[in-house]
Amino acid sequence: MSFLEPIGTPTPRIRRVLVTGGAGFIGSAVCRLLVAKRYHVVCVDKLTYAGNLASLHGMLDKPNFRFVAADIGDAAHLHRLMRDERIDGVMHLAAETHVDRSIDSPAAFVETNVLGTVRLLDATLEHWRGLPEARRRDFRFHHISTDEVFGDLPFDSGVFTEETPYAPSSPYSASKAASDHFVRAWHETYGLPVVLSNCSNNYGPHHFPEKLIPLVILNALEGRELPVYGKGANVRDWLHVDDHAEALERVLTRGKAGETYLIGGRQERTNLQVVEAICDLLDARVGQRRHRDLIRFVADRPGHDRRYAIDPSKIEAELGWEPRETFETGLAKTVDWYLANRDWWEPIRSGAYRGERLGVL
Structure with a gap:
């Protein structure tokens, strides 16, 4: 009997x-949710700079939880793991994600987000083909992507939909767009049962x-x-990571x-x-200074999208x-x-990451 609530x-x-x-x-939030809901979860992570045990x-x-240090580019290892763990669903969140890093080192984004996804698709396809018919029918490969693949919107109109x-x-959004296309190609060409999702900006605990x-x-x-890019006028739609994890399930x-x-x-x-808003919350919680006085506007980055906005009507109505x-x-x-x-965060702030160009938006 399913422990999921019928809907x-x-x-x-x-x-x-x-x-x-x-x-x-996002991956750790998904793991927390699935473990709490009594799924058997096999967590795979290469533990690069943004992965943290x-x-x-x-x-x-x-x-009902197992951690495996592995690279999604190792198709043979991932296939053996899926077989041994009798996997019937894959949630693919492994990706390089930071736009600034993609501008500085685009090849790393191609390697992980595009080639890594293709190799994972190959491993999944081999595993799926070896399943009994009923398990093949129920199997899903869920590819988690971003709204940045759609480019940007005017400040005063429009929203992204599934048809955008x-x-x-x-380079980051281009690599994610390419991976989306490969996932759809594996569905159309080989019949692999895939689902895709594109999300707006996440925030919440454990954010690098x-x-x-x-x-x-x-x-x-x-x-x-x-540091705030430009005049801080760029607009984002914000989604709490725990709400996102619920949607992904x-x-x-x-x-x-x-x-x-x-x-x-x-x-x-x-x-x-x-x-x-963050400054005002900190004023109320820790006092000591007026935190807005720390705001500094810096030169905008290349190709900075103006606005992202998602219409989630489909997932609301259908799911x-x-x-x-x-x-x-x-x-x-x-x-x-x-x-x-x-x-959690002090070891990150005091270690090798200090001095990098981090996340001004």
Whole structure:
């Protein structure tokens, strides 16, 4: 009997899930959710700079969780792992994600996001073909992508939908767009049952400190400047990572093979509004200074998209998902988490990452 709550149509019998990039920000949130819901979870992560075993705290000794240090580019290893663990669902989150890093080192993004995805698809296809017919029918390969593949929008109109043409602006978004196309090709050419999702900007606990929200929180706590690109007018739709994890489980277990689902929070804010909101929360919690005084505007980066905004009507209507957090409630919880979890972020801030060009948006 399924332990999933029924919501309309019967769900595939997915119980044993391989999560790539599971020690990362979104991946660890997905692992926490699936473990709590009694899936058997195999977490695969290469443990590059953004992968952190500390983000899996509390799960490593769970009987329904296994961590494997592995590269998604090692197709033979991944195929053996899927076979031995009797995997019936793959959630592919492993990716290089930071736009600034993609501008400096685009080849790394091609290697991981494009070639790594193709090799993982090959391993998954071989595994899927060896399954009994009923398990082949229920199997899903869920590819998690980004709204950045669509390029940008005018400040005052338009939203991304599942029909929006691709127009990536950075090496990062181009690499994710390419991986999306390869996933669809494996469905059309080989029949692999895939589902895809493209999300808006995530935030929440365990977010690597090069990204806007954790960078601002931690810089402000340390009394350092808060760098904001341009005038801070660029707009993003914000989605709490735990809401995203819930949506991803819905897509995996209820999504129709071959379909794409856009996941957004309907919470658009300018980058300057985000930074100012964090400053105000810290003023109320730690006092000591007026944190807005730390804001500094810096030269904009190349190809900086103006605005992202997602229409999540399809996943809301077809899969019954909607976010629980508003930006205000989610941001307050996020600030509180960083204040309470210095043991997670201090080793990152004090180590090899200090001095890099991190996450000004």
